[in-house]
Amino acid sequence: MMELVLEVINTPELKEGCSQSWRFKQSGGVLGRSSECEWRIEDQSFYVSRQHARVSHDDNAFYLTDISRNGILLNGVEAIAAGEKRRVEHGDTYRMGGLDLRACLVGPRNVRANPAAHSSDAGYPVFAELDPLAAWQTSDGNHYLSNDLSSPMEERGGSSGVDPYVSSDREQLLLPELVPVPLPAARCYPRSADDTAGFFRQRLAEALDVDMSGVDSTACEALAIEVARLFKQCIDGLEHGASTRNELESELGACHPEAGSGRERTVDSVDAGLIIQQLLQRQSGQASRMISRSFRASRSHQVALLAGCRAMARSALEHFSPQRLHWQFEHEDKPWLRTAGNRWRAYVRHHRTLAQDDQWTTELWNRDFLKAYDEHIRLINTLYPN
Missing domain, CATH: 2.60.200.20 (Tumour Suppressor Smad4)
Known part of the structure; x- marks a missing residue:
């Protein structure tokens, strides 16, 4: 059998x-x-x-x-x-x-x-x-x-096996032979054009999750070409977006080398040609993971930027609060600031000093913005360990 x-x-x-x-x-x-x-x-x-x-x-x-x-x-x-x-x-x-x-x-x-x-x-x-x-x-x-x-x-x-009660010199054994495996020839089966077009239209409708029962072959072919063009445009956009994010990541790390030396930055790369080659090799799983990873990195970058800007704005607002300025003037031993005019002139001098002090701007950037940015990136990455 x-x-x-x-x-x-x-x-x-x-x-x-x-x-x-x-x-x-x-x-x-x-x-x-x-x-x-x-x-x-x-x-x-x-x-x-x-x-x-x-x-x-x-x-x-x-x-x-x-x-x-x-x-x-x-x-x-x-x-x-x-x-x-x-x-x-x-x-x-x-x-x-x-x-x-x-x-x-x-x-x-x-x-x-x-x-x-x-x-x-x-x-x-x-x-x-x-x-x-x-x-x-x-x-x-x-x-x-x-x-x-x-x-x-x-x-x-x-008996067709090996008898343990017979000596090896009298046992008749079949010697194994190497049989070459014939190479299968590519066979072409005839198939009507209508069946092929109908099958393609059905698979395309399932992939797009739309009803294409009333679409003819010409419109279906035009739709497939347009979908492929939009897909290529989307992949190119992801590739440029990944390149821009990598440049921003490098700039964030180069703003303060001492603080950026311990920060781990993952380089995000999207290759449109590689994704198309994987699809041609029927490796859609790898292409899907690469696209999903790029979209997730873009969303994480946007959320982290918003969090960093909020943290830096709150820190700047707190730094220029009247109570903080009053404490700083007392620390500088200037108790004679009794009138509003004296306080205003002291505030103007203080603002001019901070504007000329690059170290304060760098500390504000590294202490508040980069800290909030890194915390949100790590928090989002823990939600997607793979």
């Missing part, structure tokens, strides 16, 4: 706790993120849907059907249409976001006794016939279960 084994090639993209491979029998099954699927599989970028693909068997062949909203790429060159039933060939690869799955068709397993012990109701996530230890344990257990009245020749002929 033919069986289908799907194996994850790039295991670093696979989430911890998920099985690396799965065996499907003729009963088939579903693979996806849901715990109800026969093969529960999750990737790091959350590209795999709850029910991503269905495996079925018909006419002595296995078929794979895309039942997701994110799509499946066959052999790296062709996208499987949603709901389309594709025949699985030995060596085919299926890309689901960052995961690459390789198909392996295996024939019936040769066992000597108790074949029901090697069957199961559903697939199991190992290549059991490739495990020499499991094969030795199976043959060893079958040796004790063999009939005592059977002849030695029957036991010899019925």
